[in-house]
Amino acid sequence: MTKNKSNDSFDIFPLSQEAVFVESEEILTHKELIVKALEKVLKDRDLDLPLGPQLDLYNPDRTIILNKFEVQIVSSGILSDEVKIRKDFWKSKIRSPQIILAALIDDDTNIVYFKGMLTGSELKNLVKNENSNQDTFVVKTKNFKGGIDRLLRSVRILNTEAVERVEINKGKLLDFKVINKNFKRTITLGAALAGTILFGPELLKPRLMGGIALLETNQISTFSNSTTRGINKSIKSSICLLSPSEINKDAIIPSAEISIDKPLLFSLNELKEISILKNGQEVWNSNLKTTNLISKPLNWPIAPIRPNDNYVVALTPGKDTSKEPTYLELKQKINPLFEIDSLEERLGKNKKLWEKEISKNLKDNQDLALSLIYSENIPDSKRINEAREKIRESIKCP
Numbered sequence: 001m002t003k004n005k006s007n008d009s010f011d012i013f014p015l016s017q018e019a020v021f022v023e024s025e026e027i028l029t030h031k032e033l034i035v036k037a038l039e040k041v042l043k044d045r046d047l048d049l050p051l052g053p054q055l056d057l058y059n060p061d062r063t064i065i066l067n068k069f070e071v072q073i074v075s076s077g078i079l080s081d082e083v084k085i086r087k088d089f090w091k092s093k094i095r096s097p098q099i100i101l102a103a104l105i106d107d108d109t110n111i112v113y114f115k116g117m118l119t120g121s122e123l124k125n126l127v128k129n130e131n132s133n134q135d136t137f138v139v140k141t142k143n144f145k146g147g148i149d150r151l152l153r154s155v156r157i158l159n160t161e162a163v164e165r166v167e168i169n170k171g172k173l174l175d176f177k178v179i180n181k182n183f184k185r186t187i188t189l190g191a192a193l194a195g196t197i198l199f200g201p202e203l204l205k206p207r208l209m210g211g212i213a214l215l216e217t218n219q220i221s222t223f224s225n226s227t228t229r230g231i232n233k234s235i236k237s238s239i240c241l242l243s244p245s246e247i248n249k250d251a252i253i254p255s256a257e258i259s260i261d262k263p264l265l266f267s268l269n270e271l272k273e274i275s276i277l278k279n280g281q282e283v284w285n286s287n288l289k290t291t292n293l294i295s296k297p298l299n300w301p302i303a304p305i306r307p308n309d310n311y312v313v314a315l316t317p318g319k320d321t322s323k324e325p326t327y328l329e330l331k332q333k334i335n336p337l338f339e340i341d342s343l344e345e346r347l348g349k350n351k352k353l354w355e356k357e358i359s360k361n362l363k364d365n366q367d368l369a370l371s372l373i374y375s376e377n378i379p380d381s382k383r384i385n386e387a388r389e390k391i392r393e394s395i396k397c398p
Contacts, residue, residue: 021112024110034105035073069098074103085136114151215362218241239269258332260337277312312330351381357372
């Protein structure tokens with residue numbers, strides 16, 4: 001690939017925070033590039049996670065060990081829509097990796113783009129109908145989810161025993177009857193790390209923790225002009241949101257597609273003020289309740305959102321008085337919106353029902369799961385309290 005082609009590819013394939021530039025005057029193998037990019041991410045985020053094996057870290061025939069998790073690294077070109085995964089790593093359940101990390105690479109620029117990860121069980125589900133006699137599994141890159149964040153959260157939050165090693169052999173890829181017969185007490189971590197099989201009496205706890213590993217943040221910004229001593233300045237207000245989660249950041253005013261009628265407002269930054277505008281008129285302001293900085297998630301404080309009404313949330317960063325509000329428009333993804341109050345009424349005071357509903361939604365409906373986790377009506381639950389602590393400890397702004 002020539003330099004010009006590389007530049008063209010970046011126009012087509014916009015790079016994000018998952019893209020890492022590896023500075024080196026030497027020609028590096030894909031394994032070397034990926035490992036060095038991973039080391040750079042760990043250093044930049046100040047994460048002290050052991051990475052090995054130190055004496056054979058760049059060997060393409062070996063997996064890597066990240067915080068005691070065994071990880072197979074796979075790679076392809078920067079514009080590729082599929083990767084090949086060597087089958088010989090999966091012939092033995094004892095020796096198989098637990099996680100596959102996919103990276104897309106531009107050799108001309110040493111750019112490594114971390115596409116995401118799969119667990120062994122997720123891979124097994126993807127290739128269960130494959131009858132090829134080739135030495136590799138071919139998997140679409142779109143199946144690798146979560147970028148580098150999902151990998152780092154998974155290896156920090158989950159216990160190594162929570163991510164099962166699987167064996168994938170032709171002719172007996174997935175025999176669910178045998179699995180059900182031998183492991184009656186297993187559950188599938190569908191809402192967290194889909195397909196991961198967990199064991200033991202505390203099944204729901206790792207299921208919740210695994211779901212937290214999938215949570216994604218959004219950095220939204222608003223530029224505004226300010227005049228100081230006659231000089232025009234462009235001031236950037238930046239807010240890191242965990243909820244709402246489905247955000248279009250390219251619009252003039254960032255917009256969030258919501259599917260629930262009472263969305264949780266969850267900023268990972270301290271806020272000085274939150275204001276809600278309905279059809280252009282302010283209907284709620286946090287300063288009417290408190291003048292302290294807001295550091296906790298805010299349950300939707302007014303009547304549920306109804307069709308045909310326009311809502312905009314203004315979020316003002318804390319401490320720095322020069323920052324102006326960042327605006328977020330709420331757009332209804334479905335009509336009618338899912339009614340939180342009706343769901344909570346059905347769940348009642350049954351802790352297990354709440355925990356089950358949260359676990360079910362952590363993967364596919366982050367906003368609903370978080371609204372339930374921080375609901376004022378949730379019965380006291382040790383697992384939910386632990387989940388809240390893990391969210392604060394492990395979910396950070398990019």
